[in-house]
Amino acid sequence: MNGVQDVLVPKGYRLLISQSNESPEEEQRLIEALSQVRVDGIIISPSITTSDYKHLQNLKSTGMPLIVFDRDCPDFEGDKVLVDDYDGAFQAVEYLIKTGCKRIAHIVGPTGVSISKSRLRGYLDALRQYNLPIIHDLIVTSKGFTSECGEEVVIRLLDLKDPPDAIFVVNDQVAIGAMLVIRNRGFVIPDDISVIGFDDEPYCAYSYPSLSSVWQPIYGMGMLSAKILLNHCEENLNLNLNRREIFKPELMLRDSTKKC
The missing domain is CATH 3.40.50.2300 (Response regulator)
Known part of the structure; x- marks a missing residue:
């Protein structure tokens, strides 16, 4: 505006x-x-x-x-x-791969939204380019773009027998909500699970820990x-x-x- x-x-x-x-x-x-x-x-x-x-x-x-x-x-x-949502998502997942992450999850945005589709494609293509398997249990869909949605959906990832070692999230608000649950469940960010959001909202620098994001x-x-x-x-x-x-x-x- x-x-x-x-x-x-x-x-x-x-x-x-x-x-x-x-x-x-x-x-x-x-x-x-x-x-x-x-x-x-x-x-x-x-x-x-x-x-x-x-x-x-x-x-x-x-x-x-x-x-x-x-x-x-x-x-x-x-x-x-x-x-270019696709390119931003690809950059994020590529970086996670280069830091040694192997089980990279993605919290997808609401179904049917153009940015959700483009960011999902970037995530999938980055895995393919670096020969990492696409594990469908690591792909979950958020109902919306709020922090509460992140809290709801990340539980499914943390309850897996083999939880992810990184999560690329459709936007920063969802990522902030997800990080709260991750910390409350006893995981350490980023030692146990790395997190990257999208949008680079001003509050990203002041979250705990400060949130990596696609600007x-x-x-x-x-x-x-x-x-x-x-x-x-x-x-x-x-x-x-x-x-x-x-x-x-x-x-x-x-x-x-x-x-x-």
């Missing part, structure tokens, strides 16, 4: 923020409401359960600029600003989303150009992982 605002405000635009709370029905209502008050354009990160993009297509057909950021809508053609340039993503929107608003660019910008992530190492 800071990145978007820092581009729009100097140009005389006001930023209106609406939140769907991960409800596709609320998302559709908000889109309709914003279009009725004749906003100049919309930047949207779709809810985790949005699978029908008809409301986005209808909005685009009216000529209103629409930018999708953070979460992809595979069946919707339009301007998108995303991060994504969210400020830059916000700025670019706003610049593309301005191009449509002020230069009347063709809405059918379907610009797709992919940012590269970077692995940030802290105390929750062993050293190479």
Whole structure:
């Protein structure tokens, strides 16, 4: 939001923020409401359960600029600003392998979400490239992206006869919840189990232990989303150009992982 605002405000635009709370029905209502008050354009990160993009297509057909950021809508053609989730996941798992981890688990995000799918593919391909077996018991799915979801799902991994020696987690909030349970069960992080999250939220440096995570340039993503929107608003660019910008992530190492 800071990145978007820092581009729009100097140009005389006001930023209106609406939140769907991960409800596709609320998302559709908000889109309709914003279009009725004749906003100049919309930047949207779709809810985790949005699978029908008809409301986005209808909005685009009216000529209103629409930018999708953070979460992809595979069946919707339009301007998108995303991060390479696959590459970030591959980097994380590759690092865990290089530190000597052999039983690397993955806490997958909610089913059907684009970032969940991409991060799972990166995890699987890293194992394949380094000839490590894909053990399906080490792949568990979180119901959501909160710390509570991490607490719930990591128990299944710790109850295995042979628990994992590392866990790559779909995002930082889930990872923080998982680390709490890991410590409460008597495991030492990272000596017994290494943990890597995704997003590199500011609190990662202050968790215990500090959380290694995949950083994504969210400020830059916000700025670019706003610049593309301005191009449509002020230069009347063709809405059918379907610009797709992919940012590269970077692995940030802290105390929750062993050293190479």
